[in-house]
Amino acid sequence: MSERLSLQSLPAGMKPGVDPRELTVGIVHLGLGAFHRAHQAVFTERAAAITGETRWGISGVSQRSASVRDQLAPQDSLYSVLTRGLDSPAIQVIASIREVLTAPEDPDAVVARIADPGVSVVTLTVTEKGYRAVTSGGLDLSDPEIQQDLAGRPPRTVVGQLAAGLVRRAETGAGPLTILSCDNLVANGPFLRRLMDDYAVAGQHKMTEQLELARFPASMVDRIVPATTEADRDEAARLLGVRDEALVVAEPFLQWVIEDDFAGARPAWEQAGAVLTDDVAPWEQAKLRMLNATHSMLAYLGGLRGYETIAEAVRDPELAELAGELLAYDVVPTLTPPEGLDLTAYGTSVLERFANPALKHRTAQVAMDGSVKLPVRLLGTVRDRLAAGAGPRFASLAVAGWMVYVATGKDANGRELPLDDPQATRLREAVAKAGPGAAGLVDALLSVDTVFDEQLAADQTFRALLIEGVTSLQRR
Incomplete structure (x- = not known):
């Protein structure tokens, strides 16, 4: 068994593009699955490496299990992306994720991080079902989890988490927020904004002012990210010289198209290859x-x-x-x-x-x-x-x-x-x-x-x- 991936164990030639010890959290990501780690987190690291900005570390939120947290915690939150194309595989260590929160275990910590004045962007990859919408596109107000969030429990749904975070930002003067959906949904930004409006109306919510200041740009993401196997981890260990239990696998192709509509500061994703456009x-x-x-x-x-x-x-x-x-x-x-x-x-x-x-x-x-x-x-x-x-x-x-x-x-x-x-x-x-x-x-x-x-x-x-x-x- 190889030594576990960490800052100390990583060979010099495999160091990430940024020093994780210098990064502060400026992004919250809801839905910390393999796709985010192989896509938005890679763009974010590349942008930081190019610009030298250190304010765009990511606080990743797992919406269900603690498995990603348990994989990353012993590795100083480092992980690698194994890229498989027609040529020989390549591997890169990523350091842009700086902490992992597990929503079922500590929902208050998720809200607190969204409300952090240092955070100006929240991104999401929670899959289509994670939005808890009805076929017509509105919020499913009959969903038991939505009902419990509306009743005032520490929120467990993404809409509830965002709403509670916006309320707290209003209370502390943390400033406006950009909420960027990266899921495969038609007009995903306006779609999410509608769900937030429905939640606000149903709960007679205090987030109305912050919701008006927030921005919900649409985006399109593209990269094939298959499930990681033990054989993949074994191959990564041979390439890295250390064992990575949080490995993700991806194809070489990588694309991100983002509507250029932000409420405040953001990473220079376009310098990392993303397309910023008026119409996604x-x-x-x-x-x-x-x-x-x-x-x-x-x-x-x-x-x-x-x-x-x-x-x-x-x-x-x-x-x-x-x-x-x-x-x-x-x-x-x-x-x-x-x-x-x-x-x-x-x-x-x-x-x-x-x-x-x-x-x-x-x-x-x-x-x-x-x-x-x-x-x-x-x-x-x-x-x-x-x-x-x-x-x-x-x-x-x-x-x-x-x-x-x-x-x-x-x-x-x-x-x-x-x-x-x-x-x-x-x-x-x-x-x-x-x-x-x-x-x-x-x-x-x-x-x-x-x-x-x-x-x-x-x-x-x-x-x-x-x-x-x-x-x-x-x-x-």
């Missing part, structure tokens, strides 16, 4: 509808065929062809490309990135949380094509793949397909009540109004395409 929407739509939608399609269709990774699925000639047809015939006609982005070339690059054999991104991992991913990844494309009088055959096949994945629970080899979804109970109940045949399954799942709105569920063209897709998949 075209970039965001292209990524959600091209990369994320194709990812989901390959996860469901590939998972059903028994493929364990996305790379295996996209090397199946039939699935690769279907993914290409989804992009060409259903998605691209719905998009207005931002200046400088060739949609056809981008689509080709997406499939090439998915085929990277060094990234073992599991189909089961991508298939998680389908009930909240489908509306933002695929159903917008379906609606736009239907409105244009076209039949979205390939987007509908991807949705049909999700339906069969949910209903079958097994792949072509008889292995279990886990249903890891915040609405798993409701989905299982719908499947249990389904009528006979493909039409019965389609109608049962279309009735889940937290996934499909009334107009889309009633569209006969969409229903017919789903029945056709489910029938073909069940035959296989």
Whole structure:
């Protein structure tokens, strides 16, 4: 067993780009998963290394378990990013995360850090389900956790944490805050602002003035970050010379597009390669509808065929062809490309990135949380094509793949397909009540109004395409 990664044990040639002992906390990040550590934290470290600014250390908040805290604490909060491309792997030690808070253990500490006058930016990667929104886009005020936060307990939800932090900032004169969502949601900044407004109204909240001063810029993030394995940790130990229990793995590609709308100071992320723009929407739509939608399609269709990774699925000639047809015939006609982005070339690059054999991104991992991913990844494309009088055959096949994945629970080899979804109970109940045949399954799942709105569920063209897709998949 190698010695554990720490400031003292790290070989001289592997030192991070900034000295962590010089950094003070200026950013709070909610949702301290692998993606943040391989994306925003990397941009933040690069910006600090270029500019020499030391005020942008990150206080990372784990919303559920203490596992990330327990991994990082013995390592002086250092970790490494193992980049896997077609060439030899590369590794870099990152020091931008300066502390880890665990919300269930100490919710007051999270609020106190958001209210810290030294903090001017809060970023979020809490996944779609972490926002606790209803299908229409507002806050789910019936959610028991939201209700408890509104009742005054130390907050456990991200909306409750932000609200309590804003209230305390108002009390102490800490100044305005920029709250930057980095999740795969359409217009994620305005979306989060609406949730905060709903929370303020429901709680007759004292944060109204601070909410008016806050900014909620939209952003688009892109990097494939598969789950880390023990084999990855062993390889990292060989490259580093020390053991890193907090290792994350990523592809070489790295992109961040941010709306330039901040309430105060921020890191010089543009110097680290981020794009600052007045309009994120075209970039965001292209990524959600091209990369994320194709990812989901390959996860469901590939998972059903028994493929364990996305790379295996996209090397199946039939699935690769279907993914290409989804992009060409259903998605691209719905998009207005931002200046400088060739949609056809981008689509080709997406499939090439998915085929990277060094990234073992599991189909089961991508298939998680389908009930909240489908509306933002695929159903917008379906609606736009239907409105244009076209039949979205390939987007509908991807949705049909999700339906069969949910209903079958097994792949072509008889292995279990886990249903890891915040609405798993409701989905299982719908499947249990389904009528006979493909039409019965389609109608049962279309009735889940937290996934499909009334107009889309009633569209006969969409229903017919789903029945056709489910029938073909069940035959296989």
